Amino acid sequence: MSAATPAAVPATPTTPTSPTTPPAKAAAPAPRPRPWWRKVLSFLLDQWLLIAMGLVILLAYFFPSVGKRGGHIAAQWTVTWGAVVVIFLVSGLALPFDKLLYHAKNLRLHLIVQVMSFLLTSAVFFGVCVAAHTNSNISAPTLVGLVATGCLPTTIASNVVMTRAAGGDEAATMVSVTIGNFLGPFITPLLLTKLYLPAVPAFKPYLPAEATHHLPQLYRTVMKQMGLTVFVPLFVGQIIRWFWPKQTSWVLQTFKLAKAGSLCLVALVWSTFCTAFAAGALKTINTPTIVFNIFINIVLCVSFTALSFYLCRPPAALTRLSPFIFKQINKKETISILFCAPAKTQALGIPLISAMYTTSTDMTRALIQVPMILYTVEQILVGQVLIAMCQRWLAQDKVPDAEAPTPDDRTIATTESKEADSDPATESKDADAASVRGSAASAADVPPRHIA
Numbered sequence: 001m002s003a004a005t006p007a008a009v010p011a012t013p014t015t016p017t018s019p020t021t022p023p024a025k026a027a028a029p030a031p032r033p034r035p036w037w038r039k040v041l042s043f044l045l046d047q048w049l050l051i052a053m054g055l056v057i058l059l060a061y062f063f064p065s066v067g068k069r070g071g072h073i074a075a076q077w078t079v080t081w082g083a084v085v086v087i088f089l090v091s092g093l094a095l096p097f098d099k100l101l102y103h104a105k106n107l108r109l110h111l112i113v114q115v116m117s118f119l120l121t122s123a124v125f126f127g128v129c130v131a132a133h134t135n136s137n138i139s140a141p142t143l144v145g146l147v148a149t150g151c152l153p154t155t156i157a158s159n160v161v162m163t164r165a166a167g168g169d170e171a172a173t174m175v176s177v178t179i180g181n182f183l184g185p186f187i188t189p190l191l192l193t194k195l196y197l198p199a200v201p202a203f204k205p206y207l208p209a210e211a212t213h214h215l216p217q218l219y220r221t222v223m224k225q226m227g228l229t230v231f232v233p234l235f236v237g238q239i240i241r242w243f244w245p246k247q248t249s250w251v252l253q254t255f256k257l258a259k260a261g262s263l264c265l266v267a268l269v270w271s272t273f274c275t276a277f278a279a280g281a282l283k284t285i286n287t288p289t290i291v292f293n294i295f296i297n298i299v300l301c302v303s304f305t306a307l308s309f310y311l312c313r314p315p316a317a318l319t320r321l322s323p324f325i326f327k328q329i330n331k332k333e334t335i336s337i338l339f340c341a342p343a344k345t346q347a348l349g350i351p352l353i354s355a356m357y358t359t360s361t362d363m364t365r366a367l368i369q370v371p372m373i374l375y376t377v378e379q380i381l382v383g384q385v386l387i388a389m390c391q392r393w394l395a396q397d398k399v400p401d402a403e404a405p406t407p408d409d410r411t412i413a414t415t416e417s418k419e420a421d422s423d424p425a426t427e428s429k430d431a432d433a434a435s436v437r438g439s440a441a442s443a444a445d446v447p448p449r450h451i452a
Helices: 036-046 048-062 082-094 097-104 107-132 140-151 157-166 170-199 201-206 211-243 245-254 257-279 287-312 316-321 331-340 346-356 362-395 407-421 424-445
Strands: none
Touching: 036 048, 048 257, 048 362, 082 157, 082 170, 082 211, 082 245, 082 257, 097 170, 097 211, 107 140, 107 170, 107 287, 107 331, 140 170, 140 201, 140 287, 140 346, 140 362, 157 170, 157 257, 157 331, 157 362, 170 201, 170 211, 170 331, 170 346, 211 245, 211 346, 245 257, 257 346, 257 362, 287 331, 287 362, 331 362, 346 362
């Protein structure tokens, strides 16, 4: 007789002991709301640049002889030259050379900025002045000044400062303003004396007959000023950055040199209004002329900014229609164009009018220069609002716009994925891996044999 085989006793599965659950923490108390005075103080600190401009304009009204050209501090040297030197020296220290070289060859950037600056804006300004000259309450010399303002190139210092504050492409701005102010002394007098002023009989008395005799001296003065205030500081900053990159970065971050540009911008506004109040031009203009200038400057500045945006970022329908012609520009470069295309420089406009109207009275020259001064200040005020809008626009993207994949990158990635899917070797490897995973799964499902 054979012994009975004992039945296999199934093993009792052991349940793993779970760790003791920690007691729930008490909810943190809700943060106390900030008092109202802290909110007001924070808002005022965020708007410090606008408040500073208001204060320096007030100081310029009461003490114009301090900051005017030829005044107590010789502002034509200490401010007009010194502030621009500081701005471009800091930019030369902060910007890599390859970005400057790239934008020097950026043809679309130059076409949008220079065509807007010299041709489109000047034509619109001229059309507005032709429509307004029939109103006898508006001073004719200020209308001539508006036409001259539309013919000016983009400004230098404020564009660089505001582009940097908004997070835009500072290198694109520097290249654009340099090219525009190099072309301005040649293009602006031609537009005024040969195209716009002779076309309207009311403007012909203000056509400068002596302009062609004094323009060569103006060219020499402007080229000298640009060389010493733009090219030399930029070159020196690039040389320092090339030889001492780590030390340069430490100095920029430690001493907050990027803020120096904003202070220089405030100094330029102060000097401009000191000169205007000292000449007495703002006091002699009647109220309708002042209101018209302020209103039309705001409307045109905002309109040119909106048009610049749609030239840089055309609607998707136009982009699909012709991707080559209506190609969208990246956000940082778009911000640069938003500041450069509508802007006008009084740093070139004031000496340009002085050179073209040497035989005119001081009051006539001052009346022609007033629209330039008003437009310069109003474009800075519009720029402060634009800075906040551009910062929010950039913050919408978690990935910086420069690092976002381009359509070409996405096309390459899709092509590589399709090639990998159609590769026989890849398919064979995938099949072998699948069969191995299937065999392992089936072996795991077979129950263990009992002992007979």
